Amino acid sequence: MTEAVISSSVLIIIIILIRTLFKRKIKSSVRYALWLIAAVRLMLPFGLAASPISVMNLAQNAVNTELIEETVIPTESELYIPENAPVGDKASGQYEEKHTPKLRPKQIWKIVRCFVTAIILLWFGALNIRFSRMLKKSRKELAYDAPIKIYTSSRLISPCIFGLFSPTVYIPERSAKDSEAVRYITAHELCHYRHGDLLWTVVRYVLLAVYWFDPLVWAAAILSKRDCECACDEAAVRMLGEEYRFRYGKAIIDLIPPKSSESFGIMSTSMASGKNVLKERMQFIAARPVNRISAVAVSLTAALLAAGSTFTSAQGIEKPVTSATIFPCSRFARI
Amino acid sequence: MKDKIKLSSSEWKIMSLLWESEPMTITQMTAALNDDTGWTKHTVITLLKRMKEKNVIDFEQVGNAKHFHTLIKREDVAISETQSFLERIYRGSIGMMVNSMIDQNALSKEDIDELYDILKKAEENRND
Numbered sequence: 001m002t003e004a005v006i007s008s009s010v011l012i013i014i015i016i017l018i019r020t021l022f023k024r025k026i027k028s029s030v031r032y033a034l035w036l037i038a039a040v041r042l043m044l045p046f047g048l049a050a051s052p053i054s055v056m057n058l059a060q061n062a063v064n065t066e067l068i069e070e071t072v073i074p075t076e077s078e079l080y081i082p083e084n085a086p087v088g089d090k091a092s093g094q095y096e097e098k099h100t101p102k103l104r105p106k107q108i109w110k111i112v113r114c115f116v117t118a119i120i121l122l123w124f125g126a127l128n129i130r131f132s133r134m135l136k137k138s139r140k141e142l143a144y145d146a147p148i149k150i151y152t153s154s155r156l157i158s159p160c161i162f163g164l165f166s167p168t169v170y171i172p173e174r175s176a177k178d179s180e181a182v183r184y185i186t187a188h189e190l191c192h193y194r195h196g197d198l199l200w201t202v203v204r205y206v207l208l209a210v211y212w213f214d215p216l217v218w219a220a221a222i223l224s225k226r227d228c229e230c231a232c233d234e235a236a237v238r239m240l241g242e243e244y245r246f247r248y249g250k251a252i253i254d255l256i257p258p259k260s261s262e263s264f265g266i267m268s269t270s271m272a273s274g275k276n277v278l279k280e281r282m283q284f285i286a287a288r289p290v291n292r293i294s295a296v297a298v299s300l301t302a303a304l305l306a307a308g309s310t311f312t313s314a315q316g317i318e319k320p321v322t323s324a325t326i327f328p329c330s331r332f333a334r335i
Numbered sequence: 336m337k338d339k340i341k342l343s344s345s346e347w348k349i350m351s352l353l354w355e356s357e358p359m360t361i362t363q364m365t366a367a368l369n370d371d372t373g374w375t376k377h378t379v380i381t382l383l384k385r386m387k388e389k390n391v392i393d394f395e396q397v398g399n400a401k402h403f404h405t406l407i408k409r410e411d412v413a414i415s416e417t418q419s420f421l422e423r424i425y426r427g428s429i430g431m432m433v434n435s436m437i438d439q440n441a442l443s444k445e446d447i448d449e450l451y452d453i454l455k456k457a458e459e460n461r462n463d
Binding site: 123124127128130131133134137138154155158159160161162164174185188189192197198201202205228229232246249250252253255256257258274275277278279282283285286287 | 348351352354355367370371373409430431432433434435436437438440441442443444446447449450451453454456457458
């Protein structure tokens with residue numbers, strides 16, 4: 001686990017750097033694809049092979065310490081029976097007491113970590129079941145020529161695609177009356193379907209549940225979600241046709257629920273971040289995406305190197321140190 | 336321009352239900368919303384009281400039951416989606432494995448106009 005966290009952290013930081021440096025010079029789909037590398041690394045609990053460029057060569061000390069702490073190393077007093085100790089059952093009882101393994105901090109942490117992960121997964125599961133039931137109850141089928149089913153729902157504010165095993169598009173009722181809006185929305189959701197985003201969304205949440213303690217994984221989840229939407233916008237415009245670019249963008253803005261003119265004090269910060277994300281999204285739609293060959297080349301090389309150094313283990317990792325190797329005579333002390 | 340009436344997302348859910356099929360009794364509304372929200376009758380009653388004070392709904396006494404109907408149209412409503420991070424987790428905006436086309440935060444008219452401007456400027460530059 002430690003190796004996965006260290007490696008993936010380095011990888012996520014590198015991806016964030018590439019993404020920031022080359023924001024307008026690589027297509028959204030390339031930006032989005034970079035996150036797949038991080039997702040795959042987070043899903044692997046160990047390195048693939050030993051290599052000299054592994055980042056774990058630097059972090060080797062951290063991993064070795066973990067291995068040493070996990071083996072029980074007897075202290076000096078436990079190795080030698082005191083001279084005036086009574087012989088017989090009482091003595092062996094005392095000896096056994098001293099040898100009862102106490103829970104090490106690392107083990108406590110492991111239990112806490114797994115417990116929280118389980119709670120989060122159950123919570124997500126319950127939410128999604130509830131959402132699915134709500135949709136099924138309130139939906140009405142919309143007659144539309146598309147490879148997947150489309151429904152309208154009065155309970156939704158935003159259109160969405162949902163359902164890992166039977167993907168379905170849901171459109172809010174008020175948007176469904178506008179046939180042009182339906183066309184743009186359907187194109188967008190179909191692109192999510194084609195990119196496999198339904199599965200990647202589930203992966204994103206499962207990884208968040210497993211790595212809930214890691215803020216870089218949270219950052220990766222938030223940023224990858226944004227890049228996912230931008231990549232989808234790009235693909236949707238390609239599907240609809242370049243001449244529809246601006247009408248598509250306007251259709252997205254039309255979906256935003258309007259706020260009343262009062263300000264909301266502390267809550268306004270979350271408003272601002274919502275607006276800035278949409279602003280960036282509109283800027284990507286407004287500017288025709290172009291791949292600068294040099295930027296793509298540098299990004300891909302950096303990504304490959306990053307993958308190489310984070311998917312591999314440290315070279316020359318020693319065998320775990322056990323008490324038997326440090327104190328070979330301890331066996332004889334236990335009479 | 337008439338100022339839009341502000342509803343919380345809970346109030347919006349009830350309005351939405353009524354716009355779909357009004358009038359409805361408290362029992363009917365509680366049952367319809369149960370799967371989605373898990374609200375008790377008491378919660379629904381509290382919300383309806385608040386909404387009646389805002390003059391967005393009214394009721395007719397029919398025998399023992401109150402039959403509720405809406406007083407305003409959908410176009411007159413602005414949703415105040417001012418939810419904190421924790422609220423959004425609880426309500427399920429975070430955690431739902433769904434690809435939504437937009438984040439559900441409501442924006443002010445000025446902010447929405449700013450977004451339209453980004454597209455408009457780019458379109459004008461393109462046509463030049």
